[in-house]
Amino acid sequence: MTPARGRGPLRFGVSLVPDASVPLLRTAQESDRFGLDLLGVRDQPYRRDTADALTLVAAALAATSRIRVLPAVACLPLRPPAVLAKAVATMDRLSGGRVELGLGAGTSWDGVEAYGGARPGGASAGSAAAARRALEEAVQIIRLHWSDQSGLRFQGEHYGFTALQAGPAPVHQIGIWLGVTGPRGLDLAGRVADGWIAPSSLVPPKRLADGQRRLDDAAAGAGRDPDEIRRVYVLEGSLDAKDARGFLHGPPRQWINELTELAIGHRVDSFLFGGHPAQMAEFALEVVPAVREEIARERGVPLRA
Template identity: 80%
Template sequence: MTGPGPVRFGVSLAPDASVSLLGTARDADRFGLDLLGVRDEPYRRGTADAVTLVAAALAATTRIRVLPAVACLPLRPPAVLAKAVATMDRLSGGRVELGLGAGASPDGVDAYGGTRPGGAAAARRALEEAVQVIRMHWSDQNGLRFDGEHYRFTALRAGPDPAHQIGIWLGVTGPHGLDLAGRVADGWIAPSSLVPPKRLADGQRRLDDAATAAGRDPAEIRRVYVLEGTIGGREPGGLLHGPPRQWIDEMTELAIGHRVDTFLFGGDPEQLAVFALEIVPAVREQVSRERGVARV
């Protein structure tokens, strides 16, 4: 098993139809953040299309990686999504990743014309099939054919090829979803509101066990934690609700104690500068120092 790599930092944004999202994307790029995630909520009134926003954010930036975090699978046919993501990756010089989920709001999916997969088990099977279809689409094979329970796909040729090996990071929270991520995914995206630190430790173990059982190195699976909180005040107000010093200590513990290797700030975009310019450098330094002590 390989050792821990550098911790990455980014921001998770709502699919805002205004130009403020592009301004935040430029700020995140300028501040040196690694990732920009756009949440996919097409069934919510007033939201913009997340995939279109990913393309616009890529055009507005120069170095940051951008991803739907996470794409709503029941409203995104996997072969079409694969083509869109690969196209954006090629045009951006390899700056796209893919977050994918089974759909957080079945009622919203249904209201927006999508198809409910028919229970949690069926939703997981659809998610697994989608990963297969997407990877097939990105392969260099010809004469492609997939005939699954939920998806069918036939193409004489795959493509377009992405510019780099795009990671597929699954947004799952339950034990069976973690088993799936451990078997087939390149990463796990977990929101702090649904997976607090106590659950995070159990989830990490489940992910590791599933990866090992599938013959994979668990260390190769990225662990992405969406930080849903508020920066400010002088006193702690609970996890991720408090002054910058509290955030620094809590994020360091999440990285060292819970093996989180990627953080996406999901709070108020107005607080992004404090997160990126004050908290992130301090967390990098503290994690590096504590890892160094641990190796002695």
């Protein structure tokens, strides 16, 4: 396999469904105790019996000591960007710099509208393009809010923002990782984002390579270094001891091989386990260390302690 270009250390974590009926904070604490790097909280406010994602992110940060936590991804149509920027920056300050931001344009428009949100572009055929424009404006507003500028003013097609002063500023440079899957969304991520979040169900390996190329081309076209964009892959599968039943459905050895190939062959640098919470310990304690070892061996570098 050809060695991948690096974007910093590999990161492994969990993609958490905020089901209010399960012990969510225990899962966050176990993720931290098992040495995982990231805890992504899915944000679908319109789904019945789910906890609020941002409240859960804040609670998880308070209940842990080292893991980074992020909405993955925040539902922009129900999270006004200036308010979201203030909330995320506040959590970053209170946690000592352990927050990242996953951001999405929105998908379930019926659910968004049922919860009082608006569909960008209305019901027209151009609503997908309008949602992307709204997402780009949101990135601009959030970064403006986190800046050290004063006399802030932004007026776009979808969002407006005015403030005498920015802030509060986060204590570290928060990454804005876009959850997008289509070609135009990847173009946007390549131009403006710090990372790309892709679910395996929508972006299987056969689509991943094309997506990576599109992301790289858009970044290069905008004068950016593609290697500075983090590539986050949500692993929607089942980890068990039975025979292989397809991609990300099988025993630990299969997962180790597939994740190693994703990192080396497809340049993924961050993985979020989206399987059943009961399988998280096996992922963290068996799969993750083995993948780190395999990748270090492939790249010919010593494994960090």
